[in-house]
Amino acid sequence: MSPETSLDVLINLTQDKLDEAGRNLSELSTRRREAQGQLNTLDDYRADYTKRLQNTTEQGLSASNYHNFRQFIATLDEAISQQNTIIAQIDVRLEAGRKQWHDEKRRLNSYETLKARQIRQLQYREHRREQRASDEISAGLYRRQRQPH
Template identity: 35%
Template sequence: MSRKLPLDTLISLATTRTDDAARRLGVLQTAHTSTHQRLTMLLEYRQGYYDQLQLLMDSGMPSAQWSNYQRFLQTLDRAIEQQRAIANHSTSQLDGGRVDWQQQRRKLNSFDTLAERAATQLRLAQGKQEQRESDERSGRAFAQRGSRSFG
C-alpha cells in the first residue's frame, strides 16, 4: 500500500516550475543566439562595405558617391548599435533565465531530499513495527509451547 507523502504536492509543483523555467531558458537561449547572429551579420556586412569603399577610394571616386557610402555606413553603424543593445538585453535575459532555472532546480532538489528522508524514516518505522510484531508472535508461540509441555 503506497502512502502519499505530504511533500508530493510540493515536489510536483517544483517539478512543474523547474520544467517551465527550463522551457523559458530554451526560448531565451534561442533568442540570444539569434540576436548575436544578427549582430555578427551586420558587423560583417559593414566590414565588407567599408572594404569596398576603401578599394573605390584607392582608385578614385566622385565625392557624391563617397557621401552616399558615408551615409550608408552611418546608417549601418546605427543599426549595429541598436542590435548591440538588443543583444546585450538578450544576454541579460538569458542570465536571468539561468538564475531562475537554477533556483527552481535547487528547490526541487531540496524537496526531493526531504522526501527521501521522510521515506527512509517511514521504512525504518515500518521495519521496527514489523520487528516488534515478529517478536510478539515469537514470544506468544514460545509461551504456548511452554504451557503445552507443562500441561
C-alpha cells in the same frame, strides 16, 4: 499506490516551474543565438562595404558618392550598436533565467530530499512494527513451549 501527500504536490508544482524555467531559458538562448547571428551579418556587411569604399576610393570617387558610402556605413554602425544593445538585454534576461532555473532546481532537490527522508522514516517504522510483531509471536511460542501440558 499510496495517496498523494502535500509534499508530492509541492514536488509536482516545483517540477512544473522547473520545466517552464527550462523552456524559457531555451527560448532565450535561441533568441541570443539569432541576435548574435544578425550582429555577425551586420559586422560582415559593414566590413565588406568598408572594403568596397576603400577599393572605390582608390579608383576615384565623387564627393557625393563618398558621402553616400560614409552615410551608409554610419547607418550600419547605428544598426550594429542597436543590435549590441539587444544582445546585452537578452544576456541580462538569460542570466535571470539561469538564476530562476537554478533556484527551482535547488527547491526541487530540497523537496525530493525531504520526500526521501519521509520514505526512509516510514520504512523504518514499518520495519520496527514488523519486528515487534515477530518478537511478540516468538515470545508467545516460547511461553507456550515452557508451560507444562
